[in-house]
Amino acid sequence: MDFAPSNIPSLTIGEIRRALQTRAVSAAELAGEALRFAQAENPKTNAYLHFSPERAMAAARRVDDRIARGEDPGPLAGVPVAVKDVIVTKGLRTTCGSKMLADYIPPYDATAIERIEQAGAVILGKTNCDEFAMGSSTENSAFGPVRNPRAPDRVPGGSSGGSAAAVAQGTAVVALGSDTGGSIRQPASFCGVVGVTPTYGRVSRYGLTAFASSLDHIGPFARSVRDAATVLGVMAGRDPRDATSAAAPVPDYNAQLDGKVEGLKLGLPPEYLKDLKGESGEVFFHGVERLKKLGCVVRDISLPHTDYAIATYYIIATAEASSNLARYDGVRYTFRTGGAPTLAEMYRGTRGEGFGAECKRRIMLGTYVLSAGYYDAYYLKAQKVRSLIARDFATAFDQADAIVAPVSPFPAFRLGEKIDDPLAMYLSDIFTITGSLAGVPCMSVPCGTTSEGLPVGLQILTRHFDETTMFRIADAFENS
Amino acid sequence: MKISEQDVRQVAELADLKLSDAEVSRLRAELDGILAHVDKLNEVDTSTVAPMAQVLFDTNPAATLRDDVPISPLGNQAALANAPQPGAGYFKVPKVIER
Numbered sequence: 001m002d003f004a005p006s007n008i009p010s011l012t013i014g015e016i017r018r019a020l021q022t023r024a025v026s027a028a029e030l031a032g033e034a035l036r037f038a039q040a041e042n043p044k045t046n047a048y049l050h051f052s053p054e055r056a057m058a059a060a061r062r063v064d065d066r067i068a069r070g071e072d073p074g075p076l077a078g079v080p081v082a083v084k085d086v087i088v089t090k091g092l093r094t095t096c097g098s099k100m101l102a103d104y105i106p107p108y109d110a111t112a113i114e115r116i117e118q119a120g121a122v123i124l125g126k127t128n129c130d131e132f133a134m135g136s137s138t139e140n141s142a143f144g145p146v147r148n149p150r151a152p153d154r155v156p157g158g159s160s161g162g163s164a165a166a167v168a169q170g171t172a173v174v175a176l177g178s179d180t181g182g183s184i185r186q187p188a189s190f191c192g193v194v195g196v197t198p199t200y201g202r203v204s205r206y207g208l209t210a211f212a213s214s215l216d217h218i219g220p221f222a223r224s225v226r227d228a229a230t231v232l233g234v235m236a237g238r239d240p241r242d243a244t245s246a247a248a249p250v251p252d253y254n255a256q257l258d259g260k261v262e263g264l265k266l267g268l269p270p271e272y273l274k275d276l277k278g279e280s281g282e283v284f285f286h287g288v289e290r291l292k293k294l295g296c297v298v299r300d301i302s303l304p305h306t307d308y309a310i311a312t313y314y315i316i317a318t319a320e321a322s323s324n325l326a327r328y329d330g331v332r333y334t335f336r337t338g339g340a341p342t343l344a345e346m347y348r349g350t351r352g353e354g355f356g357a358e359c360k361r362r363i364m365l366g367t368y369v370l371s372a373g374y375y376d377a378y379y380l381k382a383q384k385v386r387s388l389i390a391r392d393f394a395t396a397f398d399q400a401d402a403i404v405a406p407v408s409p410f411p412a413f414r415l416g417e418k419i420d421d422p423l424a425m426y427l428s429d430i431f432t433i434t435g436s437l438a439g440v441p442c443m444s445v446p447c448g449t450t451s452e453g454l455p456v457g458l459q460i461l462t463r464h465f466d467e468t469t470m471f472r473i474a475d476a477f478e479n480s
Numbered sequence: 481m482k483i484s485e486q487d488v489r490q491v492a493e494l495a496d497l498k499l500s501d502a503e504v505s506r507l508r509a510e511l512d513g514i515l516a517h518v519d520k521l522n523e524v525d526t527s528t529v530a531p532m533a534q535v536l537f538d539t540n541p542a543a544t545l546r547d548d549v550p551i552s553p554l555g556n557q558a559a560l561a562n563a564p565q566p567g568a569g570y571f572k573v574p575k576v577i578e579r
Contacts, residue, residue: 107558200535214535240546246536311518322495329496331571336564343576344496352498360497364488364507365514367495381521383531388524390532423513439535464536 005033008080009170013227016078016173020067027067027078031060031122034080038124038171045147045156047165049085051125052092056080059122066120074120075234081116082172084163085126086133087218088207089113092123096209097131097141097159100354103334110207111242112176112218112235119234124172127162131356132325133178133211135159136186136429139419140358147415150192150455154412157187160221164191167221174231175221180212181313182407182432184219185444189407189457192446194228194474195221199465200439201246203232204239212320213244215313215436225445225475229253232467248465256468257475262295264473267400271306272431276406283456284406287447290480291404296473301396301403305388309434312389314426315369315382316437321359322366328354361422386437393438393461401469403461406431407444411454431459441467445474482515483508 003025007015019025035053042048066073088094088106095101109117117123130140138146138161146161148154149169156165160177164187167175177184179197188195196219203218210216220231236250268288276284292298330336330350337349355363369378396403409428418425435442441464444457458477462470488508492499499507553559560566565573 104562107554107561243545244535305524308521308524311520314514315518315521326496330564331573332559332563334562334564340574343573346574347496348498351496355497357503360499360503361507361510363495363497364491365511368483368487368491368511368515371491371494378518380531381526383533384526384529385521385524387529387532388526422510423517426514 003030005037008034008037010223011173012224013076013079013173013230020063020073020078027060027063027073027122028057030078031056031080034122035124038080038166041169041171044152045149045165045169046144047127047146047162047169047171048082048125049095049128049143049162050093052089052123055092056122056124059117059120063120063122074118075230076116077120079121080124080173081121082125082127082163082166082175083113083123084129084160084175084177086129086178086209087113087176088209089123089126092126094126094209095143096133097129097143098354098356098359099142100328100335101333102142108207111204111239113207115235116176116231127160127166127175129162130159131359132209132321133159133180133183134321134358134362136182136425137413137418138162138187139415140356142356145415148191148412150453151412154414154454155190157190157408157412159183161187163221164188164193164195167191167193167223173222174227177219177221178208179217179219179436180215180317181436182429184217184221185407185432185442185457185459186429188221188444190412190455192449192455193221193223194225194443194445195219195457196228196232196443197436197441198232198236198467199246199441201244202248202441202465202467203235204242204245206239206241210324212317213324214320215317225471225478226254226257228443229257229471246465251468253468253471257472259476259479261473261476264296264402264469265400266291266296266298266473267301267396267403268298269303269306269396269403269405270300271303272405275409275430278410279450280406280408280410280456283448283450284458287458287477288404291473291477294476294480298404299400301400303392303396303434305385305392306430306434308385309389309437310427310430312382312385313429313433313437314365315378316386318362318366319370319379320366322363322370325355325359325363358422389434390438393440397463401462402473405459405461407457407459408432411450411456435459435461440464441470443470443474445477481512483512
């Protein structure tokens, strides 16, 4: 390609690789242009919380040095990346969207960060998100909401809203997010980009600030399925520093994207479709027709415990969150309330002032469901129902190679529209939460737009560790 | 009503969260609504179901353990770098014992 700064908003990983190989541009020139563009455009969305120009330029120069020495610069060579601000970066402020960590400078890099930088990635900065990844709109950030690049009066979704917005806006080629109950797929759907939640354990969470440890995932955002698959391939695989990371071999995903999906059996869960009304439904069903035209065989499969997923999730996730967030006590992590005369008052004051409303709500709910006399009725009960939900998926995958489903009951909503009704906000996560509870790989791929031009995503879910089939379907769908 | 303001204050005590009166009253109403929704789970018969304690687990129970070799820790200085009040190589906190 002939490189020009005006290409930046639409660049792909493959184009960058070719431009570097042909010396049409150096990694340092590209990084400089990408940083300038991202910083100039950011006020429109507030997608980035802060930029990392020194780190980006150092990474780009390492890529240029490798190319000059005739070495392979890596699969992400020179690729401008945005990173959700819940993933720790050594020496680079990591706030988790919280006043509690407004000045926190991590002493180490997350494994996912080490791996993408080793592969040549250029981290431009850290992106805005709901506080400690708790939310579905990015309105729970202590540093102001993010605007959807496709509709500035609307939310980008959440909690990884900044990462989705950066990729949609073109201020990053790819981005990292985290997903606990839909926090990658839902913003990807709202912003019209690809968002991938891999199998639980596929990507090390070492260095991902813990929210709900049995549900947390790191995954990529990109403007194409191929680019998302490339980033996942770099991050995936066993990490001795995360005992929950899986030893399963990581295939070369892109080598298997041959566009041939004829005869694949896709399951459509009727339990999801009864709640799917309006234009989001029309766009989704049009997408299902496109899959049929590609030769996929679509049949109904049942996920009978779907109705219980939200209740199950909001018990398990808040219980784990109340435990994980106990560490923010004013002793180790930057923020401490002033003037408390005793340790106990210092703890309470620090947490009362440092956490925002949604974090407090979830800590309270989680503490309640774990407290004496309620543990069996709530937490243990939810863990049992979670077994049933996981079993639903295992049974469904006996009959289908993949499940296709909507991502959200509606497209991006207006800023402020749902923030005062937490239960309504929780209920909107219905289509993404079941896959999270089962730990299966799932992704959102752009499916179309409503009459107002709002993007709608299509969700694809596959068996544990079968991201390959998920990417094959998504890639064929994207090109159809 | 599933939860009273007194319950909310007790849970806040357990969670070490200082809440204003306005927060207590709002949280009572919000938690009440969420707990009412969560009651749905009682419709499900789980008498023969084991709780899901692991999402995925490799067959060998030691499969996810790393090799038992020492790795160097962060070090005192790095560990204290984000402390609001470090001192003499330690985290300093207000008085612990109340008299």
